[in-house]
Amino acid sequence: MTGFIRDLMEKMMPQPGGIDCGGVMAQLYEYLDGELDDPATMEKIRVHLEKCRRCYPRYNFEKAFLRFVSDQGHTSAPPELRRKIFQTLLEEEDSH
Amino acid sequence: MEEEASGKQKEFESEALVHLDTLYNVALRLTGNASDAEDLVQDTVTKAYRAWDKYEPGTNCRAWLVTIMRNTFINQFRRRSKQPSPVQFDAVEDTSVFEQVQDRDPEGSFYRFIVDDEVKQAIQELPEEFRIPVVLSDVEGLSYAEIAEILDLPVGTVKSRLFRGRRRLQQRLYEYAMEMGYIR
Numbered sequence: 001m002t003g004f005i006r007d008l009m010e011k012m013m014p015q016p017g018g019i020d021c022g023g024v025m026a027q028l029y030e031y032l033d034g035e036l037d038d039p040a041t042m043e044k045i046r047v048h049l050e051k052c053r054r055c056y057p058r059y060n061f062e063k064a065f066l067r068f069v070s071d072q073g074h075t076s077a078p079p080e081l082r083r084k085i086f087q088t089l090l091e092e093e094d095s096h
Numbered sequence: 097m098e099e100e101a102s103g104k105q106k107e108f109e110s111e112a113l114v115h116l117d118t119l120y121n122v123a124l125r126l127t128g129n130a131s132d133a134e135d136l137v138q139d140t141v142t143k144a145y146r147a148w149d150k151y152e153p154g155t156n157c158r159a160w161l162v163t164i165m166r167n168t169f170i171n172q173f174r175r176r177s178k179q180p181s182p183v184q185f186d187a188v189e190d191t192s193v194f195e196q197v198q199d200r201d202p203e204g205s206f207y208r209f210i211v212d213d214e215v216k217q218a219i220q221e222l223p224e225e226f227r228i229p230v231v232l233s234d235v236e237g238l239s240y241a242e243i244a245e246i247l248d249l250p251v252g253t254v255k256s257r258l259f260r261g262r263r264r265l266q267q268r269l270y271e272y273a274m275e276m277g278y279i280r
Contacts, residue, residue, distance in 0.1 A: 029259060033233065035240050057202045061194045064204040065266055066234055072215040073235035077120035081134050085113070085141050089105055092145055 017048030024048050024055050032063060108148055112141070115158045118236050122162055125231045126169050128220055136173060140165040159242045162232070166246060183223040186264065193266040201279055209278040210269055218268040226261030229254055234262070 017024075024045050027036065036042045049059050119140060123133035144151075144164050151160055197204070219227060219235075228247065232238045240258075244251045273279045 029262070030255070033240070057198065058192075058194050061197075061202060061204045064207060065193075065262070068204075068207040068210075069215065069219075069230075069234040069265070070237070072210070072212040073121075073219055073231065074117070075121055075124055075216065077116045077137070078130075078134070081120065081137060082116060084134075085116070085138065088138060088142055089108070089145060092142065093102075093105060 015048070016051035017044040017046070019044040019048050021048075021052060021055050024052070025058065028059060028062060032059070032066060104148060107153075108145055111151075111153070111157050112144055112148075112161060115161055116141075118158060119161060119165060121235060122165060122228070122231060123169075125219060125227055126165070126224075127173060132173060136165060136169060139168050139172065143168060156242065159238070159246055162238075163246045166228075183225055185260075188267045189260050189263045192263060193270045196270065197279065206273040206279040207269065209276070210273060214272055215269070218265055218272065221268065222261055222264055226257050226264060229257045230261040230265060233258055 015021075019041075024031075027041070027045060030036050031042065031045050036045070049056050116137070119137050120133060123136040123140070124130065127133045127136055140161065144161055147164075151157065194202070194204075197206070219230060222230060229243055232243045232246065233240070238246075240251050240254050243249075244254045247254065249257075270279070
C-alpha cells in the first residue's frame with residue numbers, strides 16, 4: 001500500500017530536472033560512473049538529484065559504496081614481484 | 097643493437113610497467129591467491145614484452161595488458177581449476193541494500209567499519225563473471241568500453257554485470273556488517 005501511495009504521489013509531484021525518479025534510478029550507475037554521453041541528460045539528473053528528497057539519499061548511498069570499494073579493494077604489487085619482473089626483462093634482453 | 101634493446105626496455109617500463117599494480121590486482125582477483133597471481137603477472141609481462149612491437153604507442157596500454165592477462169589466464173590457469181558455471185539470477189539482486197538500511201543508516205556509514213581484507217574477500221567470493229567487471233571498474237577505474245573490449249562483451253552486458261555484481265557485493269558487505277554489529 002505504501003508503495004502504491006508513494007507511486008501515486010510521485011505521479012502527482014512535479015518532476016525536478018524534467019526527468020522522473022524511475023528514469024534517474026535507471027541511469028544512476030551510469031551517472032556515477034561518468035558514462036553518460038549526453039550532457040543534457042547529465043544535467044537533468046544532476047538537477048533532479050539536487051531537488052529530489054527520495055532520489056538523493058539513494059545516490060548518496062551508492063556514491064559512498066563506490067568510493068569505499070575503490071579505496072579498500074586495491075592491493076599493491078609486492079616489491080619482490082617488481083624486482084623479479086625487472087630481472088625477467090633483463091634476461092629477455094640477454095637472450096636476444 | 098644493445099642500445100636499441102635498452103630503448104625498448106625503457107619504453108616498456110614507462111608505458112607498461114606503470115600498470116603493474118593494476119595487473120597484480122586483476123591477477124589476484126582472477127586466480128584467488130598471491131602465488132598464482134605473481135605467476136600470472138610474470139607470464140603476462142613477459143608476453144607483453146615479447147609482443148611490444150605490436151603495441152601501438154599512444155593507444156590504451158593498460159587495456160592491452162589486461163587483455164593479454166585475461167587470455168593467458170584462460171589458456172594456462174583455468175585448465176587447472178574448474179570452468180566457472182553460468183551464474184543464475186539471484187534474488188539478492190532484486191533489492192538494493194539501501195532499501196534495507198534507509199531507516200537506520202541511509203548514508204552507509206557502516207562501510208567505514210569494514211576492513212579492507214573483508215572487502216577483498218567479499219569481492220573474491222563474487223562469481224567470476226561479476227568479479228572481473230567490478231574489479232576493473234570499481235577498483236581500477238576502467239570505463240565500460242575498456243572493460244567490454246578486454247572481456248570481449250557488448251557494453252550492455254558489462255553494464256548489467258556491474259549492476260548485478262555491485263548488488264551482490266553490497267549485500268555481502270551488509271550481511272558482514274550485521275554479523276559484526278556495525279549496523280543494527
